[in-house]
Amino acid sequence: MKRTAFIIITLLAGTVTMAQENEAPLMDRSGVMELSRIIAVLLVVLFIAAFIITLIRQFLEYRVKNKMIERGVPESVVTQFLKPSAQNDSKYAPIKWFTTLAGIGVGLSLVNMTRPIGIHSLAIMSFSIAASFLAYFLFVRRAEKSEK
Numbered sequence: 001m002k003r004t005a006f007i008i009i010t011l012l013a014g015t016v017t018m019a020q021e022n023e024a025p026l027m028d029r030s031g032v033m034e035l036s037r038i039i040a041v042l043l044v045v046l047f048i049a050a051f052i053i054t055l056i057r058q059f060l061e062y063r064v065k066n067k068m069i070e071r072g073v074p075e076s077v078v079t080q081f082l083k084p085s086a087q088n089d090s091k092y093a094p095i096k097w098f099t100t101l102a103g104i105g106v107g108l109s110l111v112n113m114t115r116p117i118g119i120h121s122l123a124i125m126s127f128s129i130a131a132s133f134l135a136y137f138l139f140v141r142r143a144e145k146s147e148k
Contacts, residue, residue: 010042092143096136103132
């Protein structure tokens, strides 16, 4: 949750820095281009940081595994200890993507029907994506109840 809020605030910071007397900021081509550049730079930084974090995690897991083997811990315990955590979310990943993309599609359709594009468009997109995550949450909760 904190990561999502941080990403949203960071993305909106670019629009705040360009706060000028423009009544339709999303119709202004230079503002949209500047926002797309900001998003592109943030995505590149995100990918580089994720790559570095993955490398560090693999290196540290390798060191821990070697130290455990050196100290005589049975290999079955070592592999079980360092086994990647199987998240319950992984089996529902396609449904999560479906609900998210369906919510984005519904939001874009509603934005298209309520022209001109403005601040209300962002609200429509936010609510439609939130509704899609709510639908996913309800689906997972119902599926977990039926499994028990």
